[in-house]
Amino acid sequence: MAAPAILAEGLFKRYDDLVAVDHCSFTVVEGEVFGFLGPNGAGKTTTVRTLLGFLRPTGGRGEVF
DSSP, rough: OOOEEEEEEEEEEEEETTEEEEEEEEEEETTTOOOOOOOTSSSSSHHHHHHHTSOOOOOEEEEEE
């Protein structure tokens, strides 16, 4: 199996009473094409910002290798 390039395990982000990302988990391996789709306000940008380290997750972990 190829090494992971992106890893999210139970990623959770909350702003006060608003849950922006609710326990998101996925792995993207090297060379894999991955689509990240959802409606406006679904937490896509918050997830990416958290993975890149611009935001601190409330729970779980996310890494880009």
